Amino acid sequence: MADEWRVEVDLDDPEHGYGLGERLRSLNLDDEARERLGNRVLVTRDGPRMFLYTSTQDEALEAERVVQELIEEDRLSAEVATTRWHPDEEAWEDVSHPMPGTDEQRAAERKRASGEDWEVRIELVGLLEAVELESELREEGLTVERRFSYVLAGTATEEGAHELAERLRGRLPEGTPLGVEPNMSEVPDPRFVMFDRARPGIARDLGL
Structure with missing residues (x-):
């Protein structure tokens, strides 16, 4: 282009x-x-x-x-x-804002364009399982990133992220680590919220 x-x-x-x-x-x-x-x-x-x-x-x-x-x-x-x-x-x-030079930087720009402020983070047992889940979520129309055995799916709201997490919990093996976190490309202070410890409303508690 x-x-x-x-x-x-x-x-x-x-x-x-x-x-x-x-x-x-x-x-x-x-x-x-x-x-x-x-x-x-x-x-x-x-x-x-x-x-x-x-x-x-x-x-x-x-x-x-x-x-x-x-x-x-x-x-x-x-x-x-x-x-x-x-x-x-x-x-x-x-022009002072450089063009993205890596896949991670390009993904961050796409997130800003999509307005997805929250993510569901899933840790799979292996690469094969992560690739399969990534493909399934993409077919559902979600914005997805994968880092080896970690899969991140973006949502526009905190409530939407928790709803997606609930749905994934029902289809993933029991005990699969799964969490909800703010989109780090939008939030200046990194803060991670584990799904098992948080419910909708955490954004207000964090001042987001």
Whole structure:
């Protein structure tokens, strides 16, 4: 998948913003700006907010410089930022936010996109059992991760996690370690809640 970059311009003055937006959308710029932007930059406007889309970082930086020059020439005030599309998280992130480089980081971004704040954690006796359970839960439409013999299934709420844990308890061998925990990619302080020791409402007790 090709990279996608976006320069975001938030003008303080909507009246002036429309004027600058028209200049950008029609590419009615000076010769230097037209040459630097060219037709590789897609410009859109939504009121006082403008977006310039590019396929490379160099083009995005170039577009940002052109916008900054226009803002200064017109004596406008605006906030300008360059962002990059994160496909796993399905969100535009500031360029200071690095792209995920590992499977774990990509999984964390997918969790943030899904809004799954809780997980059910199951420890199986072996790799084969974990792979089988992972496949079964995926077929049920759940977001699942596996780390060797550990399987984690995501849910949107604490209550949903406990319901899933109850259901799994009925189909797994007796004594299988099974717990409910907050999604660690969303919670700053790691806190683990064992299923046998907690019931719905623990989120309120933890201040979540």
